[in-house]
Amino acid sequence: MSSIKAALGRTLGRAVHAVRHPRVPRAWPGRVTAAVVALAVLAGAAGGVWWWNQRVPDGAALAVGDRVVTVADLDERVQTLRALYGVQPPTEDPAKLEAFRRDAAKAVAVSMVLEDRATEMGVGVADAKVRATLDQYVAQQLGPGPAARKEFTTVLGNVGTSEDKVLAEIRQQMAIGDMFKKVTDDVTTTDDDLRAAFPQYAERLGAPETRDLRNIVLTNQAAADKVAAQLRAGGDFAQVARTTSVDNATRDSGGALGKLSSQQLQPAYAQAAFSAPQGGIYGPVQNQFGWNVGQVGAVTPGVPANFDQVKDKLRQLVDFDRRLAVWSEWMRTSLADGDVRYADDYRPADPDSAPTGAGPGLPGGSATPSVPPAGGGG
Incomplete structure (x- = not known):
């Protein structure tokens, strides 16, 4: 319980x-x-x-x-x-x-x-x-x-x-x-079951690649395009974030989001952030809180899972x-x-089915992410 x-x-x-x-x-x-x-x-x-x-x-x-x-x-x-x-x-x-x-x-x-x-x-x-x-x-x-x-x-x-x-x-x-x-x-679940299932779960159990990301949130695409161009021309990301970002939660820290894996990000944002090279600028990428422009910091490569270690x-x-x-x-x-x-x-669009998606360790699952979603000002 x-x-x-x-x-x-x-x-x-x-x-x-x-x-x-x-x-x-x-x-x-x-x-x-x-x-x-x-x-x-x-x-x-x-x-x-x-x-x-x-x-x-x-x-x-x-x-x-x-x-x-x-x-x-x-x-x-x-x-x-x-x-x-x-x-x-x-x-x-x-x-x-x-x-x-x-x-x-x-x-x-x-x-x-x-x-x-x-x-x-x-x-x-x-x-x-x-x-x-x-x-x-x-x-x-x-x-x-x-x-x-x-x-x-x-x-x-x-x-x-x-x-x-x-x-x-x-x-x-x-x-x-x-x-x-x-x-x-x-x-x-027997040990034989585990060995047979390991290939299916190996990717999920390995340590994923993480990237130290910084992010600036703007209210419209024109402003985001201007900021992206300024950064690609050599502008200081932290300084630009402090003066332009509307995200109160990250603005004072220069837009720092910390180390994140692609699984922790919205798909479109993850694709942009994990396609850019280390030190590169990515975006603008729109989400429900505004237009995001980011920068890739240190990249930590992923580590494949070892059966004995993740058993x-x-x-x-x-x-x-x-x-x-x-x-x-x-x-x-x-x-x-x-x-x-x-x-x-x-009447639901799919009355014959119910939502799916769960994580281990909790019968009721938990749909709540471990950190809050992206935001603009707040």
């Missing part, structure tokens, strides 16, 4: 604190929010298979069995997900807002089906255990005592949710972890992937029998 507490700590932290680290232009799960992934337990699943011949009541976003989720209910749930996972509905692009709405409906539907299965399996989490998890987090992040609790409550109020709703989300995550363990308890980590990966396959099949069966129906405006 400590892994679930750790995940909750990471996700809740984004709601409580402002960004304190350089915001790296790195990959996030696209349209599918972290909440969608977390509530689906990061497993492939088939759901909503009866939506085409059963309608939901007027004013409803979806229904699971005889339970109806109204549009207001769904909006309220999104506020809680905002507090827990930093979910921010798109505000400018109508197409993205529509996709977000449908993804949120799917997240709620999946979570409701899992709640039903938890009841059937006799899985429950004691109130004291749930509250202890939240109390531990608040104490770690904000300190002990009434003042810390008051600050936490204020944060929740600012994003339109309550402590009771947060506790309900924590309870569900803990119950899902227990279900994952029960469903996958019989999975085993323990390999076991985690192989064992988790095997358990995830068993869990995915169980999810497909559960959701196929879940009687999920969506209103037309809330």
Whole structure:
């Protein structure tokens, strides 16, 4: 259960604190929010298979069995997900807002089906255990005592949710972890399995090439082109960053992002940064926070994996992937029998599947990156 507490700590932290680290232009799960992934337990699943011949009541976003989720209910749930996972509905692009709405409906539907299965399996989490998890987090992040609790409550109020709703989300995550363990308890991984799987995992287990990167964020392409030309003509990167970058998190340090691998970056940014030579200027590259111009510092070559040295980590990966396959099949069966129906405006583009993507060591996975995303001013 400590892994679930750790995940909750990471996700809740984004709601409580402002960004304190350089915001790296790195990959996030696209349209599918972290909440969608977390509530689906990061497993492939088939759901909503009866939506085409059963309608939901007027004013409803979806229904699971005889339970109806109204549009207001769904909006309220999104506020809680905002507090827990930093979910921010798109505000400018109508197409993205529509996709977000449908993804949120799917997240709620999946979570409701899992709640039903938890009841059937006799899985429950004691109130004291749930509250202890939240109390531990608040104490770690904000300190002990009434003042810390008051600050936490204020944060929740600012994003339109309550402590009771947060506790309900924590309870569900803990119950899902227990279900994952029960469903996958019989999975085993032998040493022979590890040797056979090693070639498939070798690249992931080796140390990737890293580059010491610096970055400048501009508000428009014209400004970015001008800065890129200035730097390629010999301008001092740190000086230019301090005077032109709109990213408050890195500007004072001359745009320093630190050592990063390509896997930690958004694909377009990674391609530019890892195509440039050491000392070279790359960009402009656009992302959601602006136009980025960067420079490559020291390059540290990658190191191939050695079986004996990575055996323990390999076991985690192989064992988790095997358990995830068993869990995915169980999810497909559960959701196929879940009687999920969506209103037309809330039906996901892919109602027969759920988000995927996970990491070892945490049944619920963690969609939250270890450092914040790239940013402009902030």
